[in-house]
Structure formats: C-alpha cells, structure tokens
Amino acid sequence: MKMGRTAAIVLALFVLASALPLAVQAVPTLQASSDPRIPPLYTLRDKQVTLSGSGYSTNQVYYVWVRSPMENTTQHAEVFFTPLASGQIPPGMGLPISTNATLGTYLVSISTSSAVDNSQVKAHFGLWGTLKPLYQRTESVAIMGGGLFPGVSSKLSIRNPSGEYVKTASIASGVKGDFNYTWRIPEDALTEAYKVIVDGTGTFDDSQQDYVSESKFSVTQAALIVKVVQQPSPSYQRTEKAKIALTLSYPDGSPVVKSGQDARPLLLRQNQSAVASSSMSLTDSANGVWAGEIKIPVNATTSSRYRFALLAMSFDDGFGNKGGAADTFSDYFQVRNASMVITSEVNGTQIQVPFGQVSIISRVAYPDGTSLMNGTVSVFVSTGSSIFEIKLVYDAGINAWRGAYASGLGDLWRVGTWKLRVDVVDPYGNSGTAVYEVAAQPYLFLVIIAAIIAVALFGRWTISRYGRKVYFRIRKLIQKLRALSTERIRP
Known part of the structure; x- marks a missing residue:
C-alpha cells in the first residue's frame, strides 16, 4: 500500500516536472520598433532600426537576418543578441541604417543559426524618404519607400521652410507595401529645409496601426545650364555688332525665360581683358534661346583674340538662380579696322576748263551707320599728267564733307578724264576709298576763242x-x- 502510494506521488511529480518547461516557454515576438505602439517606419536620417520582442530562450544566441527590397532571400546582417533573463531582446538592439540604403519594405528574421535562416519569428519595417537629401530648384523630388499595408491610401504633405503646405496628395501603397511620389520644385521656391509627412492607417504587419512619419530634404537655388548655340562670325569690323546666341535652362531641362533687371552679364574679351559688356534678350521662349550682341568700339585693338564670355554665376533669372556653373566662352574671332562707307555727289559728269568748277559732297559713315565727323577726307584728282588734292571740310548742316575746285588756264593741259579718289581716315586708323570720274573738256573755251x-x-x-x-x-x-x-x- 505504501509502495503504491509512493509510486503514485513520484509519477505525479514527474508529470508536473515535465509540464513546467512547456508552461514557461512562450512563442517569441518581434517588432521592428522600440514599442508595439510605434509604427516601424524609418528614414535615412535615422541611425538604426530598433528591434524589440519577448519570449526568447535565455540560453540561446539569436542571429538577425534581413531581406532588402532588392533581394529575394534573407541575408545574415552580422548582428546577433542574447536575450535578457526575462526573455526579451536587449534594449537598443537594432540594425544600422546606411546613408545609401535602398528605400522600401524590409523583412527581419530572427534565427538560431548564423549559417541558415531558420526564421523563428519575422517582422517588417519600412524605409522611406527622398532619393537624395539636397535638390536644386526645378528638380523633381522623388519620394518613395515602403512598410505600409498593401493597398491602403495615405496622405502625403510637403511643407516649405516657412511652414506653408506647398503640396498635398493621396498615395496608394503597392502589393509590397511600397509607395512613390514625385514633386517638381518651382523655380521661385523657398530655399532651405522642407518637410515631407506621410500619415494614414495600416503598416505592413498591422492593418489597424495609425502612423505619422516625417522626412526632410533641402532646396538650393538652381545652377543654370548654359550652352552656346550660335557662334559669332569669324571676323568683324570695328563698330559692327558681334553676335552670339546661347540656351539657358534649369536643371530639369526647362527653359529660362526671365532675367534680372539691369543685368549685363555678357562680356566681350580681348585676350583676358574685358572690352565691353551687354545684356541679353530672349528670342525663343520655347527653347530658352538668349541672344547677345556687343558693338565693337571704334578704337578697339585689332586682333584675332576676341571672344564672348559669360562668367560663372553671372546670369540671374530674377529668382536668384544663377548660371552657368562654370565660365562659358565662344569661339575666338578677329577684329579689324573699319572700312568706311562713302557716298558722294559730284556736280555732273563734265567740267569745263578753264573757268569751270567741280564740287563734291561726301557722306562718310562707319559700318554701323554712324557718321564720321572727325577725321581727314581728301579728294585726289588724277589727270593724265598730274595729281592734285582737294581738302574736304565737314559741314554739320548737311552732315557731310564738301569741297570744290575751280579750273584755270593751267588746266588746259589736263584735258581728258579726271579720276576723283576720295580718301578717308579717322584718328584710329579706320579708312575708306571711293573713286569717281568726270570729263574735263575745253569746249566752252574753244567756242569763246572761236x-x-x-x-x-x-x-x-x-x-x-x-x-x-x-x-x-x-x-x-x-x-x-x-x-x-x-x-x-x-x-
């Protein structure tokens, strides 16, 4: 009897001892956040993904495996932990977030092996934000990420540095919990830090979890892109207008159609010295073509080393966006002396010798049409046997040079065709020549003698x-x- 009672007690104790571990051992849990109430959404500004959970064996080392959005299988993350005495994951345990991490939905798996993922428990987290932290005006901000419950609609908001909402949109998550949105930054947008806020309901592992997550990016002025589309001519005369055409565009390729007031960014250079400057005018708004022209000074040094220059950041679109990023130069061209344009009026095609008079009025202009008022204008009369000179004088009343010659008895020896060569030279070496002819005949004199x-x-x-x-x-x-x-x- 006693032995039977003892056996029954021993059997009961054995059964109780066998049942105790089953009661203590619980199923492990895992959240990709420090608290189940905190949504597992991270940005590249965060340093790590925090892992939390309980129910782990205290005498077991656990290894963290991760599958990124670009991978099909999990990879050992080179991270491991030993649970606390309470079976919880140690505080501060997590996965580091690299600055070039892929945005999207990640899978975290806890394994008891470092060689094979035997996946004791799994959880998901999302990494989202902008593709890069800094954008220029007119660039498109690419906002993407993951970690949302598939098929849910969320609200995306963008706030500028002054706190104003510049964009609000609804975004829908895909089957992998991923989402994306693109926003073009206006050319006159405020610079400095912008906030992107995503809020809604439904994370990848919990369709009822509310979330609000914030990311940031910064905006700077745009660096305008400058290209020469029409080179200047190979050669110009003094006072002519050298011309060039350039395209100005924003980083996104859209044309620049405005410029700052009173800006004269276009330079004419001779070697390294600036000779003149000019503004530019928009000639093709669809393609952002800007034309510039500079009148070559009347006293410019004759040389083959002239070219246009648009120095870096010298063109301003009126919003503070400047370009180009580097100095822009045209091809070299030559500047030569101006060839004066001469238009003369001679009083007829014949002159009687003696007692006749030849008078000439010459209008002299530079290639740009400006009249010559200071210089030397001479008429060299060439006959068959001699050459003599007539000095012309500038007459402001008619804006022309005039002079005359009265023939005498001595011109009887110069009967025939007289060539009148008008020679012009200004104080800077610009010159011109024109030739006219008159017939010198003694007919009237012969009639008188007869x-x-x-x-x-x-x-x-x-x-x-x-x-x-x-x-x-x-x-x-x-x-x-x-x-x-x-x-x-x-x-």
Missing part, C-alpha cells in the same frame, strides 16, 4: 571794205555833236 576770232576777222573785213566812208560819216557826226554842244553852253 567767237573772238570771228569777231576780229569780221571787223577787219568790214573796215577794209567800208572803212573810208564810215570814217568820214563818223567824223561829220562828231563835228555836229561838238557844234551842238558849244551852242548850248553859250549864255
């Missing part, structure tokens, strides 16, 4: 034939006139 000879011959003939009769008649007439005069004088 008339004199004819009169002389006629007089001689008349005297020889009628001379005595005429003589006596004239004598009698003179005597009568004297007598008549004497009678009138007597009292």
Whole structure:
C-alpha cells in the first residue's frame, strides 16, 4: 500500500516536472520598433532600426537576418543578441541604417543559426524618404519607400521652410507595401529645409496601426545650364555688332525665360581683358534661346583674340538662380579696322576748263551707320599728267564733307578724264576709298576763242571794205555833236 502510494506521488511529480518547461516557454515576438505602439517606419536620417520582442530562450544566441527590397532571400546582417533573463531582446538592439540604403519594405528574421535562416519569428519595417537629401530648384523630388499595408491610401504633405503646405496628395501603397511620389520644385521656391509627412492607417504587419512619419530634404537655388548655340562670325569690323546666341535652362531641362533687371552679364574679351559688356534678350521662349550682341568700339585693338564670355554665376533669372556653373566662352574671332562707307555727289559728269568748277559732297559713315565727323577726307584728282588734292571740310548742316575746285588756264593741259579718289581716315586708323570720274573738256573755251576770232576777222573785213566812208560819216557826226554842244553852253 505504501509502495503504491509512493509510486503514485513520484509519477505525479514527474508529470508536473515535465509540464513546467512547456508552461514557461512562450512563442517569441518581434517588432521592428522600440514599442508595439510605434509604427516601424524609418528614414535615412535615422541611425538604426530598433528591434524589440519577448519570449526568447535565455540560453540561446539569436542571429538577425534581413531581406532588402532588392533581394529575394534573407541575408545574415552580422548582428546577433542574447536575450535578457526575462526573455526579451536587449534594449537598443537594432540594425544600422546606411546613408545609401535602398528605400522600401524590409523583412527581419530572427534565427538560431548564423549559417541558415531558420526564421523563428519575422517582422517588417519600412524605409522611406527622398532619393537624395539636397535638390536644386526645378528638380523633381522623388519620394518613395515602403512598410505600409498593401493597398491602403495615405496622405502625403510637403511643407516649405516657412511652414506653408506647398503640396498635398493621396498615395496608394503597392502589393509590397511600397509607395512613390514625385514633386517638381518651382523655380521661385523657398530655399532651405522642407518637410515631407506621410500619415494614414495600416503598416505592413498591422492593418489597424495609425502612423505619422516625417522626412526632410533641402532646396538650393538652381545652377543654370548654359550652352552656346550660335557662334559669332569669324571676323568683324570695328563698330559692327558681334553676335552670339546661347540656351539657358534649369536643371530639369526647362527653359529660362526671365532675367534680372539691369543685368549685363555678357562680356566681350580681348585676350583676358574685358572690352565691353551687354545684356541679353530672349528670342525663343520655347527653347530658352538668349541672344547677345556687343558693338565693337571704334578704337578697339585689332586682333584675332576676341571672344564672348559669360562668367560663372553671372546670369540671374530674377529668382536668384544663377548660371552657368562654370565660365562659358565662344569661339575666338578677329577684329579689324573699319572700312568706311562713302557716298558722294559730284556736280555732273563734265567740267569745263578753264573757268569751270567741280564740287563734291561726301557722306562718310562707319559700318554701323554712324557718321564720321572727325577725321581727314581728301579728294585726289588724277589727270593724265598730274595729281592734285582737294581738302574736304565737314559741314554739320548737311552732315557731310564738301569741297570744290575751280579750273584755270593751267588746266588746259589736263584735258581728258579726271579720276576723283576720295580718301578717308579717322584718328584710329579706320579708312575708306571711293573713286569717281568726270570729263574735263575745253569746249566752252574753244567756242569763246572761236567767237573772238570771228569777231576780229569780221571787223577787219568790214573796215577794209567800208572803212573810208564810215570814217568820214563818223567824223561829220562828231563835228555836229561838238557844234551842238558849244551852242548850248553859250549864255
């Protein structure tokens, strides 16, 4: 009897001892956050993904395995832990977040082996944010990530540095809990730090969990992109306008259609020295083509080392966006002396010698149409046997140079075609030449000589034939006139 009672007690104690471990051992839990109430959503600004959970064997080492959005299987994360005496994951245990980590939904698996993932428990977390931390104006901010419950709709908000909401949109998560959204930064947007806020209900492991998560990115002024689309001509005369065309675009390729007021960013350089500057005008708004032109000074040094320059950050679109990122240069071109444009008026195509006059009025201008008012304008008259010069004088009343030459008896030896070469030179070496012709003929002089000879011959003939009769008649007439005069004088 006693032995039977003892056996029954021993059996009962054995059964009780066998049942105790089963009662103590619990199923492990895992959350990819420090608290089940905190949604497992992280950004690249966070340093690590915190792991928490309970129910782990205190005499077991556990290994953390991770599957990223780009992988199909889990990989050993080189992270392990030994649970606390309470069976919980030690505080502060987590996975480091690298700055170049892939955005999306991650799987965390806890294994008792470092060689094979035997997955004692699993959990998911999301890593989200912008593809890069810093954007220029006009660039598109790519916002993406994961960790949401598949198929849910969330609210995405963007706030500028002044706290104003500049964009609010609804986003839907995909089958992997991932989402993405793109926002183009306006060219006049505020700079500094922006906030992106995602809020809704439903994380990947808990469809009822509410979440609000915040990420940030920064905005700077845009660096405008400059390209030369039309090079200047290979050569220009002084006073001509050298021309160039450039395209100006924002980082996203959209055209720049505005510029800061009173800006003169375009430079004309001779070697390394700036000769002149100019503004630029928009000629093609669809493609952002800006044209610039600079009048070459009348006294510019003649050289083949001229070119346009748009220095780095010298063009401003009026919003503080500047370009280009580096100095932009055109091809080199040559500057040569100006060839003066001469238009002359000569008083006819013939001149009588002697006693005739040739007069000339010359209008002299630079290639840009500006009249020459200070210089030397001479007319060299070339005949068959000699050359002589006529100095022209500037007449402000008619805005022209004028001069004349009166022929004399000495020009009888210059009968024929006279070539009038107008030579112009200004104080800077710019010059020009024009040639005209007039016919110098003695026709009028010959007619006069012939008339004199004819009169002389006629007089001689008349005297020889009628001379005595005429003589006596004239004598009698003179005597009568004297007598008549004497009678009138007597009292």
